[in-house]
Amino acid sequence: DVKVTQSSRYLVKRTGEKVFLECVQDMDHENMFWYRQDPGLGLRLIYFSYDVKMKEKGDIPEGYSVSREKKERFSLILESASTNQTSMYLCASSSGPSGANVLTFGAGSRLTVL
Amino acid sequence: AQSVTQLDSQVPVFEEAPVELRCNYSSSVSVYLFWYVQYPNQGLQLLLKYLSGSTLVKGINGFEAEFNKSQTSFHLRKPSVHISDTAEYFCAVSDRYTGGFKTIFGAGTRLFVKA
Numbered sequence: 001d002v003k004v005t006q007s008s009r010y011l012v013k014r015t016g017e018k019v020f021l022e023c024v025q026d027m028d029h030e031n032m033f034w035y036r037q038d039p040g041l042g043l044r045l046i047y048f049s050y051d052v053k054m055k056e057k058g059d060i061p062e063g064y065s066v067s068r069e070k071k072e073r074f075s076l077i078l079e080s081a082s083t084n085q086t087s088m089y090l091c092a093s094s095s096g097p098s099g100a101n102v103l104t105f106g107a108g109s110r111l112t113v114l
Numbered sequence: 115a116q117s118v119t120q121l122d123s124q125v126p127v128f129e130e131a132p133v134e135l136r137c138n139y140s141s142s143v144s145v146y147l148f149w150y151v152q153y154p155n156q157g158l159q160l161l162l163k164y165l166s167g168s169t170l171v172k173g174i175n176g177f178e179a180e181f182n183k184s185q186t187s188f189h190l191r192k193p194s195v196h197i198s199d200t201a202e203y204f205c206a207v208s209d210r211y212t213g214g215f216k217t218i219f220g221a222g223t224r225l226f227v228k229a
Contacts, residue, residue: 004157031215040123042204043158043219050215058216090157099146099208100165103217105157 003027006091006106013113019078021109023091030095032074033103034058034066037088046089049074050097081113116141118205120220128228129197135190135223137205144210147188148217149179152202161203164188175199200227 007022025032031050035043035058045058047066055066063085067075074093078085088110092103121136139145146165150158162173169181179190188205205220 035219040221042118042120042221045216048215056215092158097215099210099217100163102148102160102163103150103158105150105159107155107157 004091004093004104004106006089006109008109009107011109011111013081013111015082015113017081017113019081019111019113021076021078021089021091021111023074023076023106024072025074025091025093025104026072027093027095027104028071029093029104030071031093031097031101032068033092033094034064034074034076035090035092036060037090037108043090046076078111081111083113085111086113087111116145116207116209116216116218118207118218118220120203120205120223122223123221124224124226126226126228127195130194132193133191133195133199133225135203135205135225137188137190137220139186139188139205139207139218141186141207141209146208146210147179147181148206148208149173149177149188149190150204150206150219152204152222154201158204161190195225195227197227197229199225201225 004025033048034046049068065077091106094101117140148163149161164181208217
């Protein structure tokens with residue numbers, strides 16, 4: 001019954017490494033999102049995509065990039081990981097442009113950068 | 115810009131007691147409002163949503179929320195909590211006119227139910 005799958009639940013990386021976080025959804029949703037979750041700050045939007053090969057910056061895009069080559073897959077890339085990117089990363093998807101649409105989340109990827 | 119304030123970062127409560135988790139949002143324009151729940155080591159899932167119509171919204175697991183436009187609030191309530199309700203709860207808002215691409219989340223309220 002899993003609908004949004006994040007490939008890595010826990011990752012430990014070193015400063016300067018390139019990090020890929022993968023997300024796949026099986027609901028044929030147009031929209032996909034990457035959020036960062038930190039204690040006391042809630043969820044902050046990093047990037048979103050409303051169509052294949054389309055991407056838009058969210059509120060905190062610095063230090064991140066994304067790729068959406070197929071409708072079902074949305075990847076978050078940290079070109080050169082830094083310790084301040086240690087966080088929980090949540091992928092989500094939704095259908096259509098309406099604000100009424102519910103976000104479906106993956107289980108999260110907890111990244112530690114040493 | 116929209117903002118969401120969850121007034122309590124942590125709420126401890128005894129089992130079978132009532133609970134209210136408070137949420138205020140900033141904008142006076144038409145909005146959609148949501149409560150999501152995150153159980154330990156899981157992603158977020160929808161608890162309930164307000165789109166239009168009746169201001170009292172019922173969700174899963176016995177939770178309900180009331181939309182108050184004049185006070186720009188959307189407080190979550192449950193008359194009797196269970197140990198299994200221990201989780202983090204997020205209030206979220208999206209704007210009717212700019213769509214769902216910029217759903218704004220509050221900082222979260224951690225509900226801790228004690229036996």
